[in-house]
């Protein structure tokens with residue numbers, strides 16, 4: 193039966209594929225494809241796992257003291273029976289043979305199927321047997337992880353098989369996916385994803401957009417309603433997931449898929465066209481990147497530089513092995529060289545909130561121990577609390593500046609005392625490089641304006657920095673007191689809120705008046721619904737995912753900034769800025 197699940201559209205386009213359900217509790221299971229010639233070996237690993245676990249259980253039973261409760265032995269009997277049951281072993285083999293999943297993935301896929309069946313049982317006693325199946329499978333997974341010599345690669349290893357991807361497209365369905373795991377998906381074969389939780393501007397959604405794959409988040413019931421291997425359509429434009437679509441619906445979506453591919457190809461032709469408005473204003477279109485390897489996509493998109501390199505992604509999935517100065521230097525230099533003379537703006541780490549560091553010793557940075565992570569030790573606050581690491585990063589960036597044009601961007605700055613400490617750290621980092629005889633170049637220093645306090649005190653900040661970049665994602669979060677990652681309040685996360693637009697407009701106006709560079713690097717910059725409004729405010733530099741550049745350029749080519757600027761007061765003074773913007777600029781109020 194075909195059903196629809198509704199969530200939030202976070203990354204455009206249509207993906208059609210088989211659902212791969214990954215339960216959060218199984219996120220540590222390695223997921224990869226095996227080639228046709230490895231299928232037999234993978235089945236053998238599965239058989240071994242079953243035999244070893246059966247032997248463990250039998251010996252537990254044999255060694256049981258005579259006075260042990262009878263239920264315990266009966267329980268082991270149940271586990272042994274489940275272990276040899278056909279619905280576990282032959283069905284698991286099916287995933288290996290038909291889908292080419294590795295044994296761990298096959299086993300967890302089958303567990304999802306069985307768990308669902310148990311959940312639907314009427315009889316309470318039988319329903320509770322789900323826990324037994326989970327325990328048996330857990331033991332087998334533990335054996336397989338030991339066997340593979342790893343403790344599980346996490347979603348991180350999900351479907352990493354560039355040369356063998358199975359025959360059918362796959363889409364990922366999960367309760368949640370952390371930004372660090374998302375990063376790994378950049379190398380995976382998934383063509384789209386759906387999560388139960390998450391907000392439109394969570395970092396998970398942002399990485400999805402940067403990958404340019406259709407995605408829907410906050411689809412609350414998705415991972416319960418969708419079954420392993422169901423055919424699903426992810427409509428990333430409407431925020432809808434269609435499960436087991438009828439033939440006619442499928443045809444309709446395939447048509448839309450083809451249309452959007454054509455549209456993409458058409459937009460790609462704008463790649464080398466300069467972004468100049470009808471009245472001759474040159475607009476700078478920069479790229480947001482997460483890893484140095486993304487610089488290639490930035491160049492390919494026609495970006496004239498990197499406006500935001502989210503350096504914290506270098507620190508993710510690294511647990512106790514954080515990148516040191518040399519490794520960071522290599523990463524920044526790689527991006528600088530790839531940009532071939534175009535500027536690269538490296539933002540110092542924005543650790544914390546929904547991007548916690550995995551380092552176990554920093555318990556306070558892990559969500560569960562922090563009262564309110566978005567308001568906690570995040571970004572520059574974190575860097576200033578770890579002065580050694582901060583200077584290490586600054587040295588690495590400064591060294592990379594000997595190879596091209598580099599700018600440093602400080603996130604979440606809100607106090608002038610933080611400005612002073614930042615410049616002291618910079619001076620010391622430079623001194624350390626000089627003392628060590630290491631080359632470094634001249635860098636411009638900028639501040640992210642993403643805390644309302646900084647926007648309200650913008651002139652004081654502009655006196656210290658060469659440029660500012662407006663982080664609208666956080667500016668909205670903090671101005672409206674809405675956690676950007678929480679789908680329960682996602683409907684209140686409103687970029688059109690007049691208070692937000694006033695903060696943005698004030699910042700742009702002050703920077704232009706004082707002759708400082710100003711850019712927007714939040715998601716607003718890559719949303720064509722805001723292009724005319726931002727141009728009207730006087731913005732001439734936009735930074736966004738490379739995949740959005742052509743679309744925004746298209747709008748810029750059709751814009752006349754003089755006409756737009758004259759309508760700005762009417763839009764900003766309206767109660768409903770979205771409707772007023774549509775009225776004055778002839779734009780759709782949302783995209």
Ligand code: PEP
Pocket residue numbers: 398500502542642662663664665666667713714715
């Ligand atoms: C922002 O807050 O708008 C921004 C660009 O930074 P991030 O999304 O990484 O917090």
Ligand code: MG
Pocket residue numbers: 603642663665666
């Ligand atoms: Mg931010």
